[in-house]
Amino acid sequence: MLEPTEIQAGDVYLRPFTPYDEPAVAEALADPDILRWTAGNAVIQTPAEKRARKWLESRIDCWARGNAVFAIADSSTKVLLGSVTLRDVNRVPQQAVAAYWVNPAARGRRLAARGLDAVVRWGFRARAEGGQGLHRVSLDHALVNEGSCRVATRAGFLLEGTMREYYVELDGRRHDSHLHSRLASDVVEPL
Template identity: 70%
Template structure:
């Protein structure tokens, strides 16, 4: 069933998950200065864009994402509304009941398990009867990206296996990747670390 996505907002203790807006460009530009965000998440088109135009190139399709079947959340500080991170539930209409998730956290906001907490919250909404009603969410990460593996497991995404030479960098370098998934029927308790600052 093709779903029309209604932009959505999820409030956690210290952050809010909300759609991106044009005024987030400066925060996105700050994030895209991080080589790991560029390397693992930005995509070839953004990487090949001149540095001073990358944020807009990244942001515009994400603002529009909801109209095109991807729930793209900015994770913003609850007090200042400044974007610290993102988590997205992509391509909801490509395979029935399934979608792929992705995330990054700006370097200055790392170390508080923000990715796992935002991913857990987005997954719960994606599975919920009053959310997207999906059954399966999956993600992949290069094996050498160990922090992303920790995020996935902590957010209840079980390791399913290794995909050989799955991730191709714009440099031509290939990486084996882990495939993780979380099902709506998985017995997932409260995301460990879900309490701010724990």
């Protein structure tokens, strides 16, 4: 079980999601790219007016199931700007899988890369220091999602290879995906 955590990283504040985030999540899910690449099939198949609640349901209580889902918020206004997730924490010993999105209105500020970097550093910290003691965090993205590749690279994730026809869209279209990872032993300058 993970303990819900807050992380202050400069002007980025990472915190667990709450039911009060529903309007901002609804706004984000109106973006076709967020819906396409990060929402998941269960959310996509939900009527538009109920998608935010559906998305939040599994994110609010996810910590007890080994998934650390952080809201990226502005540290001064606390306005929701995006999300960074470490899922399946320690399902494979000392490993997790990362995912992220940023609301279109907040793009261009490198929030996803900075949030991802901060959450991964938290994950790598020893448990005795409030972290998770992870050694490896991986992530994948469809090759056609070039923005996600830039986020991964900026946050110090190295490209390991291409997974052929790995990502499957709801309509059955398949895309090759890049696999990236970052190790606790990698030397990455803070963002």
